[in-house]
């Protein structure tokens with residue numbers, strides 16, 4: 553699978569789109585909002601640029617990216633107007649994702665975003681915010697040398713640049729049969745192959761960003777993670793259930809077993825120690841914060857019922873599944889998946905471990 557060409561969230565505003573099925577990520581962003589705001593304010597106060605250049609990497613096509621931009625602009629604007637008695641800086645905002653992302657949906661939301669920022673036209677001087685879309689992989693250079701002050705990236709960095717190459721043994725047998733990524737029953741070789749891919753990708757991410765950020769520039773990175781053993785339960789629950797839904801389709805003859813065995817996703821949830829080790833090995837950043845938090849039940853948006861969680865996973869997985877299998881299986885698979893999730897989630901609350909990392913460019 554050529555991840556750069558195939559991978560994207562389900563675009564548009566339809567029932568199965570990422571835009572309408574990203575409340576889980578939204579909840580995670582709310583949980584660490586105070587960290588994002590503290591970081592941008594501290595950065596602004598120590599650098600006071602005339603134009604603040606910020607980038608959201610892996611912005612996708614839903615409302616979350618503009619919510620983050622709004623939080624950042626509002627926080628800096630309030631600090632300037634209320635406490636520093638000076639006008640806000642101008643903001644240059646770069647929205648990045650892979651080329652197949654539905655950038656148009658975000659751009660179409662910009663008039664409403666601007667109206668909201670201007671509080672419905674009631675403000676005398678509204679902060680100037682200039683947007684640009686930047687298609688390309690964040691596992692490589694995206695911006696000119698030392699051109700950014702602040703980088704935000706949420707729920708994108710657990711996606712690898714490719715499925716690790718070493719998932720087949722010498723006789724051509726798939727090592728992770730029936731599973732899609734590291735699971736409780738995966739052999740150690742599979743865990744190792746995924747970790748090596750993450751190591752390579754995250755190191756390249758750090759190297760690229762260290763060239764693009766100014767000295768003292770900051771990054772707030774939010775990604776799915778794990779607290780201990782590589783095959784622990786947590787986010788893996790959702791992959792396990794998807795594997796079971798596929799197994800049912802194999803039993804009923806709707807999908808070939810071989811197609812399921814050869815379906816692997818470029819997903820890896822690192823531990824705090826793994827992140828720490830890679831940041832130190834790169835040597836260009838200081839870790840200001842590294843914390844784990846858990847995204848759990850949220851009664852306000854009913855995201856913990858099986859149906860809505862199945863929709864959330866579908867919005868992320870559908871393009872890859874269509875590419876590997878066929879469009880025909882998608883509805884049946886996710887119907888099955890929703891029923892399985894409902895049954896399991898009635899018995900226990902599933903919490904998804906996540907990490908927030910704040911890095912400061914040190915040289």
Ligand SMILES: C[S@@+](CC[C@H](N)C(=O)[O-])C[C@H]1O[C@@H](n2cnc3c(N)ncnc32)[C@H](O)[C@@H]1O
Nearest residue numbers: 577610611612616649650689690706707708711
């Ligand atoms: C789950 S979405 C998160 C979107 C948004 N940041 C949020 O918090 O709701 C992950 C996004 O990361 C993007 N992504 C994954 N790998 C990427 C890469 N190598 N370069 C740029 N974007 C990438 C995906 O295309 C997807 O839109």
